Amino acid sequence: MTYSVAVSGASGYAGGEILRLLAAHPDIEIRTVTAHSNAGQPLVRHQPHLRSLSHLTLQDTTPEVLAGHDIVVLALPHGQSGQYTDALADTPIVIDAGADHRLTDASAWAQFYGGDFHAPWTYGVPELVVDGAKQRELLAGATRIAAPGCNASTVALSLAPGVAAGVIDPSDIVTVLAVGPSGAGKSLKTNLLASEILGSANPYAVGGSHRHIPEIRQALVGAGAVGDVRISFTPVLVPMARGILATSTAPIAPGVSDAQIREAWADAYAGEAFVQLLDEGEFPRTADVLGANTALLGLAIDRAANRVVVVAAVDNLVKGTAGAAVQSLNIALGLPEDRALTVNGVAP
């Protein structure tokens, strides 16, 4: 059967990527695309790379327009999805690509986002280790799915195996990320201008204010972290349109061997197509996953510094957002998990 889909926020970067993936999905019909300020215009005016969708026109993002589809994807700024909840009550599957349904802790929401708190939906990172199982199991048959934060899922996938296996200490995590500006959306801000970012590395949200921090903490607690999970988290904008290269380190737990450490990750991701641990001594580049739904992890054990170092490469718009949504959707629908998703990146 073919499922009808409506995608809101279709003129933005996340919405555009969802459309790019769904356009190649044999079980999906993209019936409706909506946007706020650009309603009435052809989709390709705002997404000129989506030539196969040149027949679509952006409509207003209203409950009425979104209702009546098998699947609705909300790619909206945080705080905006709640207004569509009632109208979409009968929609079989709703995916929120925004932040509104990710956090389980209302106080964390209040601290990092503010505004009304919404109950969490099923978190869209299938490979995440959760209580000795995988998040995939919870996604089977799910009807309300929260696509992850791109940085959050990258770091959670980087560290959850070590936390679950007890080979690293989650109380003193340090993560620094090189990220492309598309993660910040198509926002008209001076710091996102090409002239500001070309040839430069620009830190932001330094010192613990980034909104993905509670999402990482939540994931690592879910993976089995005992005691406090503390994260020093610093993102740095670098001159590439897409990509996250997250370097995450945590202290080595006392008494564990190198083999035990490596096994924790190898076991967690054995057989996973979209989260792969590279061979010892190899580390990934963001170009290797461009356009792909793959998270590549490289693992080093630095005994001199007493830290495990995990370097993860993810395409923020695919595995970080839209690919996670489609993969989760495939699971929810009982389709092959990799439908319309690619393992191989577009490089160079």
Next chain:
Amino acid sequence: MTYSVAVSGASGYAGGEILRLLAAHPDIEIRTVTAHSNAGQPLVRHQPHLRSLSHLTLQDTTPEVLAGHDIVVLALPHGQSGQYTDALADTPIVIDAGADHRLTDASAWAQFYGGDFHAPWTYGVPELVVDGAKQRELLAGATRIAAPGCNASTVALSLAPGVAAGVIDPSDIVTVLAVGPSGAGKSLKTNLLASEILGSANPYAVGGSHRHIPEIRQALVGAGAVGDVRISFTPVLVPMARGILATSTAPIAPGVSDAQIREAWADAYAGEAFVQLLDEGEFPRTADVLGANTALLGLAIDRAANRVVVVAAVDNLVKGTAGAAVQSLNIALGLPEDRALTVNGVAP
């Protein structure tokens, strides 16, 4: 008076930057430029941006050619400067832009570089806190100067004030750097090709193998670190020709206040033109220091993570290498320290 200079390695990136700075130096005459494989060719064929030096021809790098100048700058691969020591015995000032005369510890040299160990020269980072004073004092009248490693000096300047003041714990430093490929030199390696680096973030030397680690440790011990200095150090190549954006974190020492932490850096760099602490809440971009001899530091205190975060922006070829050399030379010669050096970057 005008000092005559010979610059070896003049066809490379470090050599080229030294020439760019010295070409604007009113007290310096660039008399000789040398290179290995390109001897006999016009300098501008290899440094086409140095139009004011289009009269110069590259000569062979031999002791005879280098001897007889007031100042010799060696911009050679590590391990090569020793062969010129005897021939330059009478040269008033020799600056090594390579690694051969930086380390005081022969075992660190053996572990990270290998080959013959050479006695250390005066380290060319004037603002570095050393035993309660500044390295500047040691540079006054120096005759043999070791220009620093670009990453090493960036991290050392980032953390030395906190170490010296005892407000951070140097035993668990984590540093991740976004760096431009010019720091790796004009080497014909696949991983330095434009196609490999454009649009990608590429980690290297992950897990504790980078050669600048012992240099940082040495600087922080010199700044007064008590006990072990341990550093998790991960550099990431990003698509900008120049620049280092170093994010360095260390645990907050027990019992210190935010004000004490901030004062440590503010006091250390008060009055310094080329190392500046930004106002609270502000963090530097590498574009802000492009072409300039300035290190800009932003400081955050993350109590939730119990870590101080210092973000430093440096032009690897200027303050990281050639500018450090020229600044040190100015001090050694008793000239104004900022001669031929600029504080303002070329941005955007």
Next chain:
Amino acid sequence: MTYSVAVSGASGYAGGEILRLLAAHPDIEIRTVTAHSNAGQPLVRHQPHLRSLSHLTLQDTTPEVLAGHDIVVLALPHGQSGQYTDALADTPIVIDAGADHRLTDASAWAQFYGGDFHAPWTYGVPELVVDGAKQRELLAGATRIAAPGCNASTVALSLAPGVAAGVIDPSDIVTVLAVGPSGAGKSLKTNLLASEILGSANPYAVGGSHRHIPEIRQALVGAGAVGDVRISFTPVLVPMARGILATSTAPIAPGVSDAQIREAWADAYAGEAFVQLLDEGEFPRTADVLGANTALLGLAIDRAANRVVVVAAVDNLVKGTAGAAVQSLNIALGLPEDRALTVNGVAP
């Protein structure tokens, strides 16, 4: 049925892209990958983005290794394919991604390439206007296919409709191209280093020496050009890994109307999925076709300058090379022309 394929030059950029496309091709089994200097190593060491092919090992490029497949793709430096001709005599389909079998004119080969001249194979640009028909017709059932030069096919597709319709004068074409360095291959040359290309625009082969010039001339003569075809052709390397943005202009033929001009292109590409004329006033960006097999054309008529301006965006590795090869292969095999090829680019 499934066709077995061997790809030579598999560690390079063109070879890698052919593998990326074929890895998603349901009718193809990639059985053999070969390389010269890297034989014996895992493919993913050289193509780390091709994770789905991590089971493949590079073999030597010898006639024996290449023989015995249904399809052989030669992605070799020019002048090298001839040595495999005899050994591949029984191979049903051979595709040369290099230049050896593109030119019909031995004197043009001698002038721009040199060395042995080889008879031309069927040219792999299906949408090209040829004598009032399309090159597609010649590709049906072809057994020896010459994939095009990326710049050449981009310019040929840009101008052939106007030449064929007689609405532009081919005797004074001017083309300037912004191109990414991947078109130059994975060659260890100083001018291809990231430090040389980041933040810079670098012209090369200025003044009429580029090897794609005779290939363009040949295509435009084939399209019906009367009299001399003369092209001023200037490529400029710009800091993007992939992509060609070709601006091609030619004088407006006397007496033709704007409508006649526009119709020439609209008619030529009506119904084509992979070569699309944008609406009036719209012009393409290379990002719009990244990873896609699409050539997007924007057309302007500048009466003040008396010139038609065609701006074309192509991914040099896809529609410019590997996608052209796969599209041609699909036609030759009688498969759907778009199998394993995408219309939509990966943007931003």
Next chain:
Amino acid sequence: MTYSVAVSGASGYAGGEILRLLAAHPDIEIRTVTAHSNAGQPLVRHQPHLRSLSHLTLQDTTPEVLAGHDIVVLALPHGQSGQYTDALADTPIVIDAGADHRLTDASAWAQFYGGDFHAPWTYGVPELVVDGAKQRELLAGATRIAAPGCNASTVALSLAPGVAAGVIDPSDIVTVLAVGPSGAGKSLKTNLLASEILGSANPYAVGGSHRHIPEIRQALVGAGAVGDVRISFTPVLVPMARGILATSTAPIAPGVSDAQIREAWADAYAGEAFVQLLDEGEFPRTADVLGANTALLGLAIDRAANRVVVVAAVDNLVKGTAGAAVQSLNIALGLPEDRALTVNGVAP
């Protein structure tokens, strides 16, 4: 003596570059900086690279604030400088970095800009060939100076010598430019976002609508063009913050020799520091002039295409705008022409 300066538009890119250059000018005191929306804020908040000017606060751009200086620089959007004319009647020198006082032809103004036409000021391109002399002569003692359009002056300098010498035909010029986005200013437009420009080449103003076209025509008529001057002009945004790489071609005039062609440019720029013709076979890169006031020209004679090709590299913010302003100012004041300006670029 020291001249006091006020710079309006000080929070923008052109204003910032003027400040960067003047900050190093020994005869200038930057007394006042103004902006529209950002008045009251520290200059360094908007120009964080100008650390030496961290004492300055942005003031409102009003006639009262600007009046009373020796020199006023207007770096405003076009159409805005006229309102300050009366208030600045007594200001010894006024430089307009905008377009308002460049064109001599009111109808060209009306066609390409619109709004009130203002009388032209002395055009700030000292090396431009004008009626057998140089524009420099007109700038000596000038009190009202129009800094050039960056693309316009680049193309004018590229072609004026050939036009003046009669060795090229100005009736069929074709120019295509690779340009960095800083030329478009710090404008919040979607097409200037980093995500849109990174990894992409984006044409704009295709087909003859760019505002610099009449400025080029005017300069070439001034250089001695006989008959129509017609220009096909296509700018392409490429992923570098700064820089113009202009490829300009024109038909070779009948009967002229290669030597005559080359001599035209060699003679025109003999002895010029800031406009240099490269040796035969050499062509410039924009990196070679980054931060420098230099225009580098490479010249090819393509007899097969019957065209002269001039490739010019310019830093749009320096020689294209701010450097042109400072150079012109130096001439107007009788100072050494190169004061505060550098010939050497910042590369790599």
